[in-house]
Amino acid sequence: MEKFKKRWEITENWQLLFPIAGIVALGYSSYKISNTIVGDFGLFALVISTMVLFFVLLKFTLFLFKKLENKWILDAKWEMIRVFIVFAITGSSSMFIGRPIIKLLGITKENLNPILYWVLFIIIGLIFYQILLVTFGWLFGQFQFFWNFEKKMLRRFGLGRFID
Structure with missing residues (x-):
């Protein structure tokens, strides 16, 4: 956890709310997209596609963070x-x-x-x-x-x- 806090420059525990909210929102979005695409193929297909899509979207989001880290002044x-x-x-x-x-x-x-x-x-x-x-x-x-x-x-x- 300390490594995570250090990487995201989190100094207060309340700041953890935002990474948690981001992960929950990413998971929900992955589920909704997967349900739209493979919802008729059963629960197993839905779970697998949600996990794969979550991983892909997480990688894409982290890629965006790296690209925007120097551009946005925060x-x-x-x-x-x-x-x-x-x-x-x-x-x-x-x-x-x-x-x-x-x-x-x-x-x-x-x-x-x-x-x-x-x-x-x-x-x-x-x-x-x-x-x-x-x-x-x-x-x-x-x-x-x-x-x-x-x-x-x-x-x-x-x-x-x-x-x-």
């Missing part, structure tokens, strides 16, 4: 897990919020060209994504990181003049 490595959790929650939440908003506006696949519908759906999702990213970043104690990330993203969209 105080400790365990904070990267917190940042990934914020990105995951924000992506899901923006679609959950965007879906009812688009229905409230009366926009459906049936009354609009499907391509135009998806373009509008993505635009509405992106608008809420920007707001939720900073909000969840603040809730998880990473406001400054996400505010800087948001400013950089808005500049790339050509909206930098509105934030400076």
Whole structure:
């Protein structure tokens, strides 16, 4: 355990919450994906595919950590897990919020060209994504990181003049 704490620069026991939450979320995601793909093949196939997918996703996530470790300016490595959790929650939440908003506006696949519908759906999702990213970043104690990330993203969209 000490080796794990040292590797992730964990100095307080409460900081272990984030690696545990990350592993649980990765396991749940692996199960859900495996259940979608091989759910009809029985419990044994589901368990094996979940374990294989968990291992592959874990390796991919650790690869991302290595790549982003020098790019993102954070105080400790365990904070990267917190940042990934914020990105995951924000992506899901923006679609959950965007879906009812688009229905409230009366926009459906049936009354609009499907391509135009998806373009509008993505635009509405992106608008809420920007707001939720900073909000969840603040809730998880990473406001400054996400505010800087948001400013950089808005500049790339050509909206930098509105934030400076």
